[in-house]
Amino acid sequence: MDAKIKETLLNPIFKGNPITVLVLGICSSLAVTVELKGALVMAVSVIIVTGLANLILSLLRNTIPNRVRIIVQLVVVAMLVILVDEILKAFAYPVEKQLSVYIGLIITNCIVMGRIEAFALGNKPFASLLDGLANGAGYGLILVIVAFFRELLGSGTLLGIRIIPESFYEAGYMNNGLVILPPMALILIGCIIWVQRSIQKDLQEK
Amino acid sequence: MNTNGNIYTVVYSAIIVVLVAAVLAFASSVLKPMQDANIKAETISQILAAAGIQDKDTPTTNEAILDKYSETVTEAFVVDLEGNVVKALDTKRENIELVDGLKAENTNIKNNAEVNLPVYKFNNGTTVIPVYGAGLWGPVWGYVAFKEDLKTIAGAYFDHASETPGLGAKIKDDPSFRALFQGKTADFQAEPAFAIVKGASAANEVDAITGATMTSKGLSAAIGTWFKAYAAYFAGNAAPVDEKHCCKQHEGCEEHANCEEHEGSEEHENCEHKDCCEQHKTVEE
């Protein structure tokens, strides 16, 4: 049992990573990776939503009528997302403002729906909760990696704190404006996939 | 139990919907006051930043922002397009009134409809007005503070919903852009009264942000629209200006000859309103 829990927890972080391997949940993720802070909040929000959505739907799994399955899932996920959004608005207003519509878009994040369909509806609540949390974390990890590079190279800061010293700028160093624009986020993810698949050869497509 | 029967499906859906709605309504009603307080404090902190009373980046609490506002504000009221004061806004600590919904006012200004234009006056002599318009991706807005003469800009603060980080977002993030506005003068006779352009030269222009043409244009249009809306109020309420501003005395060109006398004199050359004097001259000719 312990080995199985470990597997449930660790697999989505690296080997079965929702973004780089399953290619799920790209939609709402890339635009929030300009700054590390936004990415962290987004990551935490997604972890909470995937975890709780998996838990709730796993508890309900035997009662849901098959015909309205998708709608019930959407309603539950939407409820969680709205709650997260409202809480952020109340307690972390500046961050909520920055993330704007992307919090709402967690609803259509394929990771959430994908994990509910693939895991929560067929497993016990506790395992489902772990699976949700782990998948959220796997997603958050990529988000944070991308945001790390984009903020560092694009603005010379991390979490708003200046990392690249002023003397570099005086010597002629410039922030790379391209990195903060949307296209570089895609190319960065492409590179992450490249690195990951170079290490794990069995993931390579023929 | 047959979970695929019609009745079961309908009842089940109904229960889920009611449950979800109840949870959301509860959360919304509990959190709403906090959310509103956050939005209000955010708006006030932007006004204070424009007025130069408190830097926006200083970490602070909502309470402290409200305290600061009620301490420093002297007057707040609403004017219409003719410059008449329509009503006063409450400035007491417990019940601070602001004009929200700049979007609606922006539409009203454009349609020449009835408007509520807020004016906030502070004890450091500044008068703060809002601006609002469309940037590249979404709305841009901000607050501009004027000195007593209601022409010279004392400070400005801008914000945006979703401009490109590192480019358009500089209107908010780059203090040096805001600093460009300080000491500039709006020319309410001109159209537009103030503009953000490439290669700014005149007193009523500031430089656009490189790489963010659309955001700069949008903000420029927003400022132009709103300054024009306040022009009537400003024209009627500008404080008298001290003696050395020779030309200002002759606004309306009644004693224009006197103004011409000054021309060429050292005093005239130093006068920051030289341009306006030149303008009066051409008007009379």
Add this chain to the structure above:
Amino acid sequence: MEYINLFVKSIFVDNMVFAYFLGMCSYLAVSKNVKTATGLGAAVIFVLLCTLPINYLINGFLTNNPFGVDLGFLSLIIFIATIAAFTQIVEMVVEKFAPALYGQLGIYLPLIAVNCAILGGSLFMQQREFANVGEAATYALGSGLGWFLAIVCLAAIRERLQYSKVPAALKGIGITFITVGLMAMAFMTFMGISL
């Protein structure tokens, strides 16, 4: 003029895929060949064009204190419900009255309910506060066309990519990401456009 500006801007400048990364999952999954990409693109245009004005009206109603309270907090859940219900209805209607079309589009229709481009369209509509339903519809048509254009272009490129020598670790999804990034860069040149 406003409409033309909004229309062109939403196709090229505010492109759903390249500027906002919306609808990425199905964008990457269903862009292997041009024919299916065209089908999905058309379906997205259609659903966006229908749901966005509906959501615009619903949002106007909800935030206007219908029962003495601001029901704005419900807007998200109603948007997604509208979209899900609409795709369901379209699927049933198409299946009943146009079986041939259903055969072609059928599998993509359910996919659309969870396509973030559709929900994103509604959320951006809410954020941008369009003045009337005409503007909302124009925006819907423009962003739908933008998405269509993006997926057809990518599918065409991917068909050609089959014959290229790509590093083993980049094959498939990796090179696709980089391609989309390069396409997005090309689309950024539209940024200065205004009519």
